[in-house]
């Protein structure tokens with residue numbers, strides 16, 4: 001791992017799930033908010049303790065429930081997501097909350113990103129770029145930390161193979177091939193351990209097979 005990122009891994013659902021925190025120069029970035037405010041409160045305490053009172057930017061890699069339920073803890077912060085992320089949470093959020101309620105951590109109030117974008121946002125002084133990387137879902141975004149050469153790819157990369165269907169395989173491959181061109185050494189997914197580009201190649205291979213089978 002680079003020297004300004006902290007990876008929090010949880011295992012309350014059937015797979016490990018990540019929250020990644022980047023201690024920037026003037027801001028702290030919290031990538032994904034997992035299952036609810038009670039866990040985010042602990043992460044917030046850790047941030048205050050380790051990094052001081054820098055303002056926090058929250059980033060949602062996509063709209064799925066296992067990555068957004070802690071948003072409400074940060075309701076007075078800026079929460080960044082793709083504009084389709086808001087639309088998707090509005091369409092599926094309540095249903096998912098009901099369906100997976102046994103996993104809720106704390107008093108979850110569905111909270112949408114309040115800063116949205118179409119293609120990319122760059123924090124020039126922080127060396128952080130957030131950009132649209134459709135694949136796993138149409139609202140998937142990825143975060144590049146140029147300082148640490150880390151790519152946080154959300155659920156676009158998975159071990160051992162990606163969760164996708166034939167309809168989005170083509171777009172998915174395109175996004176992953178773009179990842180390979182990035183000047184990064186470390187790849188982290190929403191549910192992976194710390195990996196490198198070989199995982200991206202493996203995921204592309206799987207998607208190509210899926211695309212080519214009848």
Ligand SMILES: [Zn+2]
Pocket residue numbers: 064066067155190191
């Ligand atoms: Zn997920």
